Amino acid sequence: AIELNNMPLPSPWRADFPAIAALQRQGQTYLDNAATTQKPQALIDALNHYYVNGAANVHRAQHLPGANATQAFESSRSKIAHWLNADESAQIVFTHGATSALNLLAYGLEHECVAGDEIVISALEHHANLLPWQQLAHRCDLKLIILPLDTNGLIDLVAAAVLIGPRTRLLAVSQLSNVLGAWQPLPALLSMAKSHGALTVVDGAQGVVHGRHDVQALGCDFYVFSSHKLYGPEGLGVLYGRNEALARLHHWQFGGEMVLTADYHTARFRPAPLGFEAGTPPIASVIGLGATLDYLASLDHMAVVAHEAALHQLLLDGLNRREGIRVLGAPQLALVSFVVEGVHNADLAHLLTEQGIAVRAGHHCAMPLLKSLGLPGAIRVSLALYNDSDDLERFFSALDQALELLR
Ligand code: PMP
Numbered sequence: 001a002i003e004l005n006n007m008p009l010p011s012p013w014r015a016d017f018p019a020i021a022a023l024q025r026q027g028q029t030y031l032d033n034a035a036t037t038q039k040p041q042a043l044i045d046a047l048n049h050y051y052v053n054g055a056a057n058v059h060r061a062q063h064l065p066g067a068n069a070t071q072a073f074e075s076s077r078s079k080i081a082h083w084l085n086a087d088e089s090a091q092i093v094f095t096h097g098a099t100s101a102l103n104l105l106a107y108g109l110e111h112e113c114v115a116g117d118e119i120v121i122s123a124l125e126h127h128a129n130l131l132p133w134q135q136l137a138h139r140c141d142l143k144l145i146i147l148p149l150d151t152n153g154l155i156d157l158v159a160a161a162v163l164i165g166p167r168t169r170l171l172a173v174s175q176l177s178n179v180l181g182a183w184q185p186l187p188a189l190l191s192m193a194k195s196h197g198a199l200t201v202v203d204g205a206q207g208v209v210h211g212r213h214d215v216q217a218l219g220c221d222f223y224v225f226s227s228h229k230l231y232g233p234e235g236l237g238v239l240y241g242r243n244e245a246l247a248r249l250h251h252w253q254f255g256g257e258m259v260l261t262a263d264y265h266t267a268r269f270r271p272a273p274l275g276f277e278a279g280t281p282p283i284a285s286v287i288g289l290g291a292t293l294d295y296l297a298s299l300d301h302m303a304v305v306a307h308e309a310a311l312h313q314l315l316l317d318g319l320n321r322r323e324g325i326r327v328l329g330a331p332q333l334a335l336v337s338f339v340v341e342g343v344h345n346a347d348l349a350h351l352l353t354e355q356g357i358a359v360r361a362g363h364h365c366a367m368p369l370l371k372s373l374g375l376p377g378a379i380r381v382s383l384a385l386y387n388d389s390d391d392l393e394r395f396f397s398a399l400d401q402a403l404e405l406l407r
Contacts, residue, residue, distance in 0.1 A: 034382035046291030076290030101224035106132035108249035153180035153329025175207030181331030221245035335382035351402035
């Protein structure tokens with residue numbers, strides 16, 4: 001057993017997530033929440049209600065089921081707008097995930113780019129916020145500029161002030177790194193980009209889960225996230241855009257419900273949001289995310305933040321106390337990535353897996369970052385509001401056993 005200095009940290013919300021108990025019965029401790037989260041009963045009930053009471057397509061049918069589905073779907077859009085403190089629900093575009101939202105932007109803004117223009121990202125970006133821009137740069141002969149990190153794993157503002165300049169067409173950066181677990185200095189970065197007239201994109205895939213929900217205060221042009229990481233259903237992403245920024249997007253995918261008029265040779269397209277939601281959207285998932293947000297809004301937000309912070313500290317302390325463990329960067333919340341001297345992360349991951357500890361190992365879809373740190377991979381433990389100190393105790397005891405075998 002490990003010596004926990006602190007009091008036990010039970011999660012008052014654990015029972016709201018039935019899968020946690022189910023996983024525990026399977027001998028699994030789930031600590032891979034940055035990859036995806038378990039779902040609250042409120043979401044499961046909403047999906048059940050929708051499917052049991054009658055599915056229908058949205059924005060098309062005159063009939064009652066269609067009207068009900070459309071009403072529930074659009075009400076979710078308003079809840080999401082409210083969650084992000086957007087001006088209005090028309091600024092919320094549904095996509096199939098953060099990845100598809102970023103691809104939408106990289107295609108939708110292509111017409112704004114001129115050969116030689118610069119797109120600025122950072123060294124810690126997830127592949128989802130790297131590859132769409134890298135490929136856009138290839139298509140249009142742009143320069144992809146990579147902002148370096150300081151020793152704490154934060155985007156280096158001194159370097160950024162030099163690298164963000166008059167040729168910067170767009171800045172796209174993560175709010176909270178999925179590897180280093182640190183809030184990035186977005187206000188300073190966004191204002192540098194804006195002072196040069198560049199568009200700004202924030203990848204909120206990790207940040208949105210941990211209590212910062214004000215896109216107006218943030219002042220970005222676009223903000224993207226995936227529902228499944230925010231305790232919501234899969235197959236759904238959100239693209240928020242300021243009205244002026246959305247108006248600059250060219251349509252990307254074409255099909256049903258995104259047109260105003262069409263004949264065989266020409267078409268006129270709707271503005272956002274529907275103009276960017278070609279085809280049948282993931283209706284149940286949208287309704288489900290609305291229910292998830294209702295559930296999250298009903299929680300004592302400060303209590304959630306305090307619980308996650310206490311767990312994170314426990315995790316960090318436990319790792320720091322053990323010899324030969326190197327924590328990557330200076331994680332502030334939600335997750336910690338680490339490597340162990342003389343131990344390959346894949347071997348350690350294998351032994352943790354055998355003991356029912358579900359953590360992530362590898363490059364975390366940020367290969368260039370891991371390469372720049374000189375690492376083939378790392379182990380990442382990521383927390384959610386339903387985790388508790390017992391989960392961490394099981395993790396540490398499995399870690400100690402694994403290290404005993406490996407060292
Ligand atoms: N950005 C970050 C920082 C992420 O952590 C992830 C998911 N790991 C993504 C983008 C992509 O999200 P999705 O796979 O849901 O599209």
